[in-house]
Amino acid sequence: MAKSNKPIVWSLFAGGGMLSAFVTPVLIFVTGLAVPLGLMSLDSLSYDRMLVLAQNPVGKIVLFAVIFLPLWHAAHRLLTTLHDVGLPKGRIAMTACYGAAALGSIAAAVVLLRI
C-alpha cells in the first residue's frame, strides 16, 4: 500500500479542531450574537479597534490562525462527512473541499496583508 500523505491534512484537521474547540464558540458568541444583539457594546468590534488588531503583525498571525486552521479542519471533516452520506470518495469531492479551504486561506492571507 502506498505511503500516505494524509498526515499533512490530518495535522491541519487536528490542529484546527483543537483551536476551534477552544475559541470558536466564544468568537461566534461575541461577533454573531452578543454584539449584534446589544448584549455587548458595539465598540467591541469597532472599526478602529479591529483595524489596530488587523494591522498589528501579531494580530495578523492570530487572525490568520483563527481562520486558516478551522477552515482546513472544516474542509477535511466535510470531505469525510460527504463520504459518510454516500458521496464517493473521489478526486472531485477532494478538490472541492481542500480547494475551498486553500482559496479561503489565500484570500485570508491576501486580505490580511493588504490591511
Next chain:
Amino acid sequence: MDVIETDVVIVGAGGAGLRAAIAVAEADPSLNVALTSKVYPMRSHTVAAEGGAAAVIKDNDSLENHFNDTVTGGDWLCDQDAVELFINEAPKELTRMEHWGCPWSREPSGHVAVRPFGGMKVERTWYAADKTGFHMLHTLFQTSLKYPSIKRFDEYYATDLLVEDGRCQGIAAIELRSGQMRVFAAKAVIIATGGAGRIFPFTTNGGVNTGDGAVMAYRAGVPLKDMEFVQYHPTGLPGTGILITEGARGEGGVLINNEGYRYLQDYGLGPPDPWPRKKAMELGPRDRLSQAFWHEERAGKTVATPHGQAVHLDLRHLGEKKINERLPMVRELALSYMGVDPVFKPIPVRPVVHYMMGGIHTDIDAATPLAGLFAAGECACVSINGANRLGSNSLTEILVFGGRAGRGAVEHVRSGGKDVDRTAIEEQAGEAQKRVAALFQKADGTETVVGLRKEMNHIMETGAGIYRSKESLEEACKTIGELRRRYADVRLEDKSNVFNTDLVQVLELGSMLDAAHVLAHSALNREESRGSHQRLDKTERDDETYLKHTLAHYTGEGDPRLEYLDVKITKSPPGERVYGGAAS
C-alpha cells in the same frame, strides 16, 4: 473429491495444535503444514483457561519439587520418564512463550511472577492475570501467522483418519461453509483436538470439547489410555459450569459450608491455619476437594441454589483492591453470571467436570502406536497426569508435547520417506463421505440428538461421576451401549449443506458416545480407588493389580477390549499422598 496435499496435517488449532504447527514450521520451513480446526483457532477452548501454567523458574523451587508434586498429584499413575522430560522442558517452553510476546504478569523487578496452585509445594505457576489460557492461545495464534508454511483451514470438521498400509496418511474433513468433504493427504498427522467434557452435563468445557479427535484415533485402531480418570474442578458456578479459577484460592480464598465452617479440615487437609499454605486446605489437590464436597452434600451441609447444591467460596477478606488486581475475571464472571459481587458476598460454587486425564495413547515423543500419527494436548495421554492432573500442568503440557509432536512429525516425514497412497486414501475418504451422505438420505430417524445427549449426560453423571460403584458403572455401561445402538437411528433434521450445525452436532454426539463408552468400561474394570477415580465399593488403591494404564481398543459395535500396561516408575516408588499439616 478435492484433495489437499501437504506434508503434515494437524487436527485442532488450540494450544497444542498451534504449538505443533509452529514447531514444524521452525524445524523445517520447507514442509507444508495444514492446520485444520472445527472453529477458528482463537475460539479453541484453551482460551478459557484462567489460572496459569507451571514451570520451575524461581530459586526457591526445584525440578525435583515439580516432579514430586506431579507424581504425587497423579497418585503414581504418571509415567515418570515422561514427567521428568516434561518438567525439564517446561521452563524452556514458557520462556519461549515470553519471547513470543505472551503478557505474563510480572514482579516489580520485571521478572516473571508465579503464584501457588493446588497440590504444589512451592509456587511455580506463571500467569497472565486470570486469563492465562486466553493470552497463551492468542500469542500462539498470532505467532503462527508469521510462518508462511502454515496454511490454515478454519472451520473444517475432521471426521476420519485415513490409514493405509499401517500408516496414517491423512484425514477426511468437512468444510463447514460449503458442506463439502475434503481429503487432506499427508505424510504425518497430528491430533490436537482437546478434551471431551461435554459428555457430562455439568462442565467447564466449551461446546466444542466433544472428544472427536480421540475417538477418530480410537476408531482407527489406536488405543485410548486411562479414560476412566476425569477431573472435577472443585469450584464451578452452579448452572453454567463456568470455572472460578484455582488462582482465587491461591490468592487466599476459602471454602465454607452452610455453617460458615472451613470443612476441608475434616478431610485430612487441615489444620486451617496459617493460611494460605501450600498443599493444604483449599490448596489441596482437586480430586480431594471435589470428593469433600460430595460428603458435605450427603451430610446436608451445603447451600441450596436454584441450580443445585453448592458451597461458598469466600474472597471478601482479600479486599476490593486485590480482587481487582489479581482476579478481575473472577469478579466479572461472578457478577454477570451469578449476580454476586465477591467483594461483598461469597460465591456459590460446586464441583464440575473439568479435564480428561485419559486420551490417545502416546509415548514421550507424542507418537501413537500407529505410524505417522501423533497426538498432543488434552486429547492425548502420555501420561504425565496420571490419575489426577496437577493444576496448571496442562497448559504447559500442550506446549511441551505440542512441540514434540511437531518435531516428531518432521522427523517422521524426513525419515519415513514413503509416499502417500492417493488411490487408497481417496477411496477411504469416499467411504467416510458415504457415511455422512447416509445421514442426509435417511428419511426419518427415530432418535433425536438432544434426546440421546441428555440421556448420555445424565447417566454419565449418575453412573461415572465423582464417586462410582460397580452397580453405577454397570448401569452406565449398559445405558451407553444402548445409546450407541440407538444412535444408528439418529435423525438429521437439517439437510442443507452450508454451515450445517445440526450435522456437526450429530457427528459430535457420535464421538461423545464412543468416548463415554470407553470411559465407563475402563472405570468399571478398575476395581480400586486412585486419584480422581473413586469407587465406593473399592475404596483403597491397589498397586498390586492396578499400578497400570488402561488401554481400550475399539471393536466396532461391541464393548471396548481392555488391556493393561505397566506404569513407568523411575525414581519415586508409590507412596502415600499426604496433604495438609502432614505435607509440610
Next chain:
Amino acid sequence: MTEQTLQVEILRYRPETDQDPAFQTYTVPYRDDWVVLDALNHIKDNIDRTLSYRWSCHMAVCGSCGMMINGEPKLSCHAFLRDYYPNKVRVEPLANFPIERDLVAVTDDFMEKLESVKPYVIPQQERAVDEGPHLQTPAQLNAFKQYTMCINCLLCYAACPQYGLTPDFVGPAALALAHRYNLDTRDAGREQRQEIAASNEGVWDCTFVGECSQACPKSVDPAAAIQQTKIASTIDWYKALLNPWGKR
C-alpha cells in the same frame, strides 16, 4: 402459574433456498439468568434444528458469538434476557459482514487484515531460550496490556460505520493489535507494521466515530489505539520531511 415467555426474532438466511434474509419469530421460556445464547440453544434443541450460529465458551472469552441484538453488536453469551424482557429480542448476524447463513457471518476479511498488520513480536535480535525471559516491569506491561485483551469478537467492526462504508479499511481490532505490539518493550517491528497501519486504508480511514470502543466487551478501546497511531504517524511524517535523508 403459566410460564413466562419471551419472543425472539431471528434473521434467517439459508443460501440454498432463500433469496433474501427474513425474520422468523420464536417463543422461548424466560429465565432471568439466561443470556441470548441460552435462548438460541433452547431454540436449536427444542424448536428448530436448522438454526445455525457460532458459539463455544459461553463465558465471553472465545469471541465466537458476536451478533446484533436489538441493533447493537453484542456477545450473545453476555447479553442477558433480563435486560430486554418483556419486550421482543431481535437477533441478526454481525453487521458489516456478509452473511454465510442465519447468524453466521463471513469474517475472512478480518483474518486477512489481522495477518497483514503482523501481530507478533518482531524482535530487534532473536533471543535464545537460554537467555531466559526478558525483563519487563509491571509499568511497561501496563502500557500495552489493555490492547492484549482483544478476543477478536468483531463487535467493533460491526459497530464501525467506516468499515461498513469502506470495506478496505483495516479496522479497529487489527489496528489495536498492531498498536499492542508497537508498545511492547520486546518488539522492534513498528516500522514494518506502519506500512499497513499508516497507509490510506489504515488509521486514516477512521473518522473517530468511537463506536468501536463503545461496543468492545473487553475495554480494549481501539479508538484510542487508532488515535495514538495517527498522531505517531504524523510525527513520523514530519520527521521524514525535516530529515529527508534519514532512514525512511
Next chain:
Amino acid sequence: MSRKPYLRKMPKSWWLARRSYTSYMARELSCVFIGAYSLLIVVGLHRLSQGRDEYGAFLDALQSPLSLVFHAAALVFALIHTVSWFSLAPKAMPLQIGEKKLSGGPVVLAHYAVWIVVSAGVLLVARI
C-alpha cells in the same frame, strides 16, 4: 457451489439508525458552521480593508435576522464540537504514572478549565 454469502448494503440513512450515529453526524456537521464562520471572518476582514463605511455595513448585516439565526445555530454546533472534542481528547493522550493508567477524567477536566480561561479572556478583551 452451494455457498451464496449475502451482502447487506449500508443504507444511505445509516446515521439515523442509531442514536450514537446521529450524534456523530451532528458532530461532523459542526464543520459546516465552523468553515462558514471562518469564511465570514475573511469577509469581515475584507470589508475592514475596504474602509470604515464598508465595515459598518458589514456590522449592520450581522444584526440581520438571518445572520442571528445562522450564528445561533453555529454556536450550538460549535459547542457540540467542543464537547465532543474534549470528551475524545484522553484517547489521544494516554497517561500512565508508574504502573497505573490514569482515567481520562482529569484530561477532560483540564481541557474544560483551559476552555473557560480562554473564553473568559476573549470576553474580557472584547469588553475593554
